[in-house]
Amino acid sequence: MIPVAQAAQPLSFWQAEPGSTRMWLLILAAVVVGFLVVAALLRAPTRARPVIVSTVTFLGGLYFVLHFLWPTAQDYSPDEVPRNAVEGFSFWLQGTLPSVTAFAQSLGAMLLGIGIYSLLSIHLGRLLKRQKDWFFSLVFTLSMAAMILFGYWDWISRLTPEGARAAAETPSVFPHFAKDLLFGGLFINMDAVMFSIIAFFIFSAAYRAFRIRSVESTILLGTALIVMLGLMGGVVVSQDSLLNSIAQPGESVIVDSLRLPTIRSWIQDNLQSPSIRAMEFGLAIGGLAMALRLWLSIEKGVSH
Amino acid sequence: MAEQTDAPKKSIGEILQSANRTFLYLILFLVVSASLVVTQLRKVEVPTRPEPYTIEAYKILRNVPEGGVVIVDTGFTNSSRGENGGQMEALLRILMRSGAKFAVLSWVEPQCIEIARGFIRRINEERRAAGEPEYREWYDYLILGFFPDGPTMLQTVHQNVREAWKTRQATDPTTGEKRSVFESPVLDRVQRIEDVYAYVTLSASGTMPTIVARIGKQVKVISMITGVMFPEQLNYFKSGQLKGLVNGLSGCVELEWLMEKGIDAQGVVGGNAPGRPVAAAFPGAKNFDRGMAYYLALHSALTLLILAVAVGNVGMWLTNRSRKR
Amino acid sequence: MQYYDTGFLQVLFVLLLMAFILFNIQRARGGKQLFIRRIPGLSAIDEAIGRSTEMGRPVLMVPGLSGLDPVGIQAVKIFGYITRTAARFATPIRLLLANAPLYSVATEMIRDVYQTEGVPERFDPQSVRFVTDRQFAFAAGVAGLIYRERVAAAFLMGDWYAESLIVAESANAVGAIQVAASTITTQTPFLIAACDYVMIGDEFYAASAYLSREPVLVGSLVGQDWAKLAIASVIVLFSLFGSVEKRFVQQTAEWVQEPGKAGEYRPIPARMKNNDELTPLRFFFPRKPGPIDPPRQKRETAPTGGDS
Amino acid sequence: MNLEHPTYVFIKMTAGVLATVGLYSVLYRETKLYRFFEHMFLGLAAGWSLTAIWTDTLKDQWWGQMVGKIDEQTGAMKEPAVWPWAFVVPMAFMAYLIFSRKHNWISRIPLGLLIGLGAGQTFLNWFNLYGPQMADSVKTIIPTTFSSLTVPPPVNGQPDPNVYLSQAINNLIFVATLLCVLSYFIFCTEFKSRFLKGMSTAGRLVLMVGFGAIFGSTVMTRFALFIDRMYFVWIEWLWRSVLHLS
Incomplete structure (x- = not known):
């Protein structure tokens, strides 16, 4: 529960009373000002364009670079007063982090429409012009419309606070079932089907590609075989009992090191781990370099 | 897709090397279906030998002190139910039988929460049928719900767990009121994340590093993962960032096996050395379930794969030999 | 990043890696000729496009599930080089994406390629498509397109997860030449099994430098090599130092830190050091400082959320 | 009536089985059946994304912050706009x-x-x-004791701080493997010396070991998911729901 005292606290310039006229006016003003800025940008000279884009990119990155470089105040707590300017700035950085991540997510989320536009332009175009496969575009459009319709209907009638209150009295059954059938019955199942179909493809790819042609493919095949056998409990246990007839566990180092899980974990510990790790280090540095080039806008073709 | 098979007649070697895709798919389909039906009819129990990382996970989960809190971070949907589903069932059984309290959250997808609810309901039904007390929401477990921005939530958990989940509420059945989750018997003693006994993540994707990077030093993190993610995560177990690891379907069977056999005072799985066991078994309870139901089919599918590769190689060898002549 | 104890060394280390990269970019810009070794998969690009042109079938490019991050942009950049060749021969392309922001960037970059090649009319906006952001719906869509359009060449590069094999085997079934590179190491073996050429690990990042020979990229690649050497040296030197320390130096004091107090060393009888007590590891695991002194004051009223 | 109703559960499962058959049909070849389910799948996915983008992200992360929150009971401000x-x-x-x-x-x-x-x-x-x-890649490569070749079992549950010969060798292999693979990923020099060339070749071979091991363990997952799907079709749907067998 939020203490009542907080409601009486004065609001800063950036805040407003929820639902008040002032809030809606300020929101409207912000949108208008934003669009005026866009209108001004439309007139930006060609030369200035890359500069604007690089500056924005740089500032975006700078926020996290400051997080990275600025000494972090120990035990940050929003209800304490920083002791000095260094701590004060760190407090600001830590306090704004949730807003900045939420901003990036909201902005990214709003761009989904661009993708949906691309999809619809293809399918509606095909549908209206009755091109080849127009029927399937119809299937696409209808399933999408149905999912949106029942998705929101169900959400509004059941999952929003107002809806939940209404649903407590008269449960709205239809949208709930329709959404669950589309989402839980079809969509989730289709997801699972496509995921499981990989088993077939692994089977055919392995059959076709795993031939003992070169040293490399032999090594790959051999290791895969050992690991697969080691995953089969039945094989492991029978090999164990076979080896136990030669020497009990702990009696002979040589016999013990022939056991499948031992070989498997030795390979994984001493060869797989470091080799994958080294590869990851390479990728990590590649990513770091790319991030650096993007941040400073020295990667050609991205910001200009 | 079907390959043209007229033209000059193929040698045996070439035939062995060029089996039709559709034919391969059909065999796999038949073999797996048959194994499942056989398991269902005969209740086959294929033996296994638990790995050290599964044993560590079991030790921690089996020894949650009475009333200790475990966070269950579920990140799987029905598409990886084959591996994560069995792990979830085993996890819930161990926690409920050890009397641990747990809180479920997700930051992968909202439906993960619904799926987890389904699993809790199923295990509860099973407990009711066995005459054991049911696990009650609010008193014994909590659903914290979905967090859209996991990394930030975890970062806040690292600093202040009460701040991170402060908006989350649950219904108190005694009054029917919505109250803060921190007033429930599950979380009321949790002031900091260090007060949580363990943090278990079930996932089909690489969410674990995000968790470990933020709270791995404060709480024991156990990862239950699909076989795909395993080699990558093994590094984290070896570097001590993960305290336990369960590897896909085989890990799930190992957990079921450990629940059946236990670890004795000497640390031997299934042994019966005198003294207090390192992690006891649950004798007589339903320990084998989904993991074991799939295990025979896994064996036959893997054997089929190995056979197919062998056939291809024999074919290549025969062809090469006839060419050399 | 916290600076207490040795924590600042971590910041310095990352800054050092960044400095290596920037220094070499500067060096390459200054006209220094730098060498790059051959990357096998990349020589196949022209061959694959040539085949597509002959057969009159499209070239497929997919960055997997990459988002608007360094990986996704790198993938689209490589696709830009492929598109340049395709644009010259008027070979149709299909670039399919699973992320809307990356789709926007890719549309811009591909349009640019056609413009710089002087054939803007050959750019078909529908050749760059957003499919869906759901992993397996994406796989189903891409596989369907592969079968229907019978692509002759497929370039799969970027963050490829489980869907890699669905796409790669479908492309194999229609007889396409495939060049792949996944930054997700767990997928590389499947791509090796299903594709004709596979770039391993950060060959993916080296690809654009290799293809374009732009000084910035080549310089950056040299810097990346230096950074890898730095990591290797840290591991080797620390291993040697730690081994010698473990063998010959004994632990005579133990670090104790009680909650709410500053930590301190307390003397103990000499014993062999545990692995986590070796000096080099302090670089990775700095110690926490004691409580804040003097303590901070409380604010008079609780703040109402952060500024935005 | 709720979602647990047996008739509804059966309808939902049957929809799942139909989807399974439809999408698996691509294994035979790309038919109209597959195309139908593929487009339905893509449509549902797009529709779901458009729903979730508001309900999961924008509603709370953006709209909720912009218009603030009011306590429903008291009407007082909970969070400012x-x-x-x-x-x-x-x-x-x-x-x-x-x-x-x-x-x-x-x-x-x-x-x-x-x-x-x-x-x-x-x-x-x-x-x-x-x-x-x-x-974790920093390893001790000098043995501290030669009392035993391999690591003896723990005594009284106390970890043994010693490094035994076999451990030291394994650690050395670990570090060497890491270096070999890193050297394979050096792009900007041609290795002239036989030693360095050998290292980079060895690096590539060890990578193949790593890939083989990944392949082995991934295969299990893929098969497990396929088995799960078959379990859904044969046991959960046909066996239990259609034939009502136990």
Whole structure:
């Protein structure tokens, strides 16, 4: 529960009373000002364009670079007063982090429409012009419309606070079932089907590609075989009992090191781990370099 | 897709090397279906030998002190139910039988929460049928719900767990009121994340590093993962960032096996050395379930794969030999 | 990043890696000729496009599930080089994406390629498509397109997860030449099994430098090599130092830190050091400082959320 | 009536079985049946994304912050409205200018901002992610005792601080493997010396070991998911729901 005292606290310039006229006016003003800025940008000279884009990119990155470089105040707590300017700035950085991540997510989320536009332009175009496969575009459009319709209907009638209150009295059954059938019955199942179909493809790819042609493919095949056998409990246990007839566990180092899980974990510990790790280090540095080039806008073709 | 098979007649070697895709798919389909039906009819129990990382996970989960809190971070949907589903069932059984309290959250997808609810309901039904007390929401477990921005939530958990989940509420059945989750018997003693006994993540994707990077030093993190993610995560177990690891379907069977056999005072799985066991078994309870139901089919599918590769190689060898002549 | 104890060394280390990269970019810009070794998969690009042109079938490019991050942009950049060749021969392309922001960037970059090649009319906006952001719906869509359009060449590069094999085997079934590179190491073996050429690990990042020979990229690649050497040296030197320390130096004091107090060393009888007590590891695991002194004051009223 | 109703559960499962048959049909070849289910799948996915984007992300992360929150019972303010969130709208609009022939450059501003934020996070998280992995790669390669070749079992549950010969050798192999693979990923020099050339070749071979091991363990997952699907069709649907067998 939020203490009542907080409601009486004065609001800063950036805040407003929820639902008040002032809030809606300020929101409207912000949108208008934003669009005026866009209108001004439309007139930006060609030369200035890359500069604007690089500056924005740089500032975006700078926020996290400051997080990275600025000494972090120990035990940050929003209800304490920083002791000095260094701590004060760190407090600001830590306090704004949730807003900045939420901003990036909201902005990214709003761009989904661009993708949906691309999809619809293809399918509606095909549908209206009755091109080849127009029927399937119809299937696409209808399933999408149905999912949106029942998705929101169900959400509004059941999952929003107002809806939940209404649903407590008269449960709205239809949208709930329709959404669950589309989402839980079809969509989730289709997801699972496509995921499981990989088993077939692994089977055919392995059959076709795993031939003992070169040293490399032999090594790959051999290791895969050992690991697969080691995953089969039945094989492991029978090999164990076979080896136990030669020497009990702990009696002979040589016999013990022939056991499948031992070989498997030795390979994984001493060869797989470091080799994958080294590869990851390479990728990590590649990513770091790319991030650096993007941040400073020295990667050609991205910001200009 | 079907390959043209007229033209000059193929040698045996070439035939062995060029089996039709559709034919391969059909065999796999038949073999797996048959194994499942056989398991269902005969209740086959294929033996296994638990790995050290599964044993560590079991030790921690089996020894949650009475009333200790475990966070269950579920990140799987029905598409990886084959591996994560069995792990979830085993996890819930161990926690409920050890009397641990747990809180479920997700930051992968909202439906993960619904799926987890389904699993809790199923295990509860099973407990009711066995005459054991049911696990009650609010008193014994909590659903914290979905967090859209996991990394930030975890970062806040690292600093202040009460701040991170402060908006989350649950219904108190005694009054029917919505109250803060921190007033429930599950979380009321949790002031900091260090007060949580363990943090278990079930996932089909690489969410674990995000968790470990933020709270791995404060709480024991156990990862239950699909076989795909395993080699990558093994590094984290070896570097001590993960305290336990369960590897896909085989890990799930190992957990079921450990629940059946236990670890004795000497640390031997299934042994019966005198003294207090390192992690006891649950004798007589339903320990084998989904993991074991799939295990025979896994064996036959893997054997089929190995056979197919062998056939291809024999074919290549025969062809090469006839060419050399 | 916290600076207490040795924590600042971590910041310095990352800054050092960044400095290596920037220094070499500067060096390459200054006209220094730098060498790059051959990357096998990349020589196949022209061959694959040539085949597509002959057969009159499209070239497929997919960055997997990459988002608007360094990986996704790198993938689209490589696709830009492929598109340049395709644009010259008027070979149709299909670039399919699973992320809307990356789709926007890719549309811009591909349009640019056609413009710089002087054939803007050959750019078909529908050749760059957003499919869906759901992993397996994406796989189903891409596989369907592969079968229907019978692509002759497929370039799969970027963050490829489980869907890699669905796409790669479908492309194999229609007889396409495939060049792949996944930054997700767990997928590389499947791509090796299903594709004709596979770039391993950060060959993916080296690809654009290799293809374009732009000084910035080549310089950056040299810097990346230096950074890898730095990591290797840290591991080797620390291993040697730690081994010698473990063998010959004994632990005579133990670090104790009680909650709410500053930590301190307390003397103990000499014993062999545990692995986590070796000096080099302090670089990775700095110690926490004691409580804040003097303590901070409380604010008079609780703040109402952060500024935005 | 709720979602647990047996008739409804059966309908839902049957829908799942139909979807399974439809999508698996691509294994035979790309038919109209597959195309139908593929387009339905894509449509549902697009529709779901458009639903979830509001309900899961924008509603709380953006709208909720912009208009604030009121306590439903008391009508008092719970969280103030932070109106500058409204600036996100014109910002997102700029990205939509990508469809304009003349002004498409403006879309690079919001995209550039997102790229910048993403790049910055890479620097911030780099050491957190890879530091511990480097730390774990630091190994002790000098044995401290020769009393036993292999590690003896623990006594009284106390960890033995000693490094035994076999451990030291394994650790050496670990570090050497890591170096070999790293050397394979050096792009900007041609290795002249036989030693370095050998290292990089060895690096490639060890990588193949790593890939083989990954292949082996991944195969299990893929098969497990396929088995699960078959379990759904044969046992959960046919066996239990259609034939009502136990």
